[in-house]
Amino acid sequence: MAPRREVPPSTDPAQPSAARIYDYLLGGKDNYETDRAAAEKVLAVAPDQRRLARANRAFAIRAVRLLAEAGVRQFIDLGTGFPSSPSVHEAARETSPSARVVYVDYDPIVQSHNTALLASDDLVASVRADIREPATILDHPDLAPLIDFGQPVGVLIVAVLHLISDAEDPAGIVRQFTDRLSSGSYLVLSQFSSDSEAEAMDRLHAVAAGTPVETYFRPRDQILGFFEGFDLVEPGLTDVEGWRQDGPAAPTRLKIAGGVGRRP
Template sequence: MTELERVPPGVDPRVPSSARVYDYLLGGKDNLAIDRAIGDKLLSVAPDTRLVARANRLFLMRAVRHLARQGVRQFIDLGTGIPTSPSVHEVARKVSPACRVVYVDYDPVVRLHAEVLLASEPGVAGILADVRNPPEIFKDPHVTGLIDFDQPVGVLMLAVMHFVLDAEDPAGIIGQFRERMAPGSHLVLSHTMAESEPQAIRQLTMATANSPAQTQFRTHDQVLRLFDGFEMVGPGLVPVQDWRLQSDEEPAVPLMDEAPSLRVEGGVGLLK
């Protein structure tokens, strides 16, 4: 069976997908040749990118666990990507089985996998929607059925906002979520940084130009401004491999000996 035969209707195998590239970097198998080509170009100049992708997943797990321990029982995972275990609902439900999760992505491949994975999971749903269109997300029946914005919610934007170009107003998108969020809610965000090695930036920019995976690199200060209205938790906005809280139970195991070529920073913001 060829890769083309496994592509759901509506997917163009000539167009890369950020979710599938990320899946490839994490060692997954749900990707196409075009996605692997981009991943390989990036790995050729930033061979530690697989470690950074893994560090980003560990950051997500630590942040979700922290939110659940703070009493957050509902989560919206925006740009969720190909399902990878442990998923958000698995991490959150280890703290409280009452946690509810809506996974959001605009990639049909992600939706297909989510439908299979979540078919027998009450209180968990996956929807096909774009982070650039918050009103579409807010009115989706799965969101209205599972998420109560009058209660604290965890809004997760892991490695997604760097695909939202400046002209698409990333701060305004986050602002629309912030306006709906109750006090005690949290924003969890990670982002590819302009402080990355120039060669890695150049290679990734060339490989993804004019595609849905086109990346907007931003400086530390620019990403920090995306947290406007939130109070930073723990170490603030730091490289994802360095984000942890004193309450984290697992030992600190360094993933890399030196700063990676592709820098990804993450942070958690609390809405008071």
């Protein structure tokens, strides 16, 4: 068993955090000097990383819109990150004004921002929890009033699984969340893929190994395995920037694969 990363991960401004680095890459203001320095090291390896972060975020929002159009009215967003617009509930509410969303992140600063900015009404909750402990989340008292597992649920695990090592059993974690889902539910998942350029992956490993943002690139087959029990909607598992987008996307050095599965 790999050593578990501490919770809380980011109250110490001397330690970079995944949420704040991602925020910096997306052009946000919720980051410290350590995060910017860590992000700049990543940008030195992969200068297109900002574009990739934006593409990942856009993939998540396109997926939420698709689910809302398919009739999904309740969402659980695991590893939410700092608030950005459109958020999951804003995107879902373009179709369904009463869409309900539970945001989950283990970062205490993210959670306090999300509570202030996202959990703006009775149909949205922000929970601080670690996705490596699915039962804590699924049985959380703030979840039950919003999520009815007898109805379709959209579960988002977007750009977070690559922060969880194989020793921590990412497939088992996904399965514990999806086991509760009824027919017509969806899984939206993205993570760094080992289709990335080898040299860029090696350099990123060198930069991130042993830090709170150590990243686990996974081969396509392993990522496909996370969708076990789901039918992938078209176009299947693709680079996030190409998912349901017209025209070819400019290739990035590092790659995030994403897909959406529907429980039959």
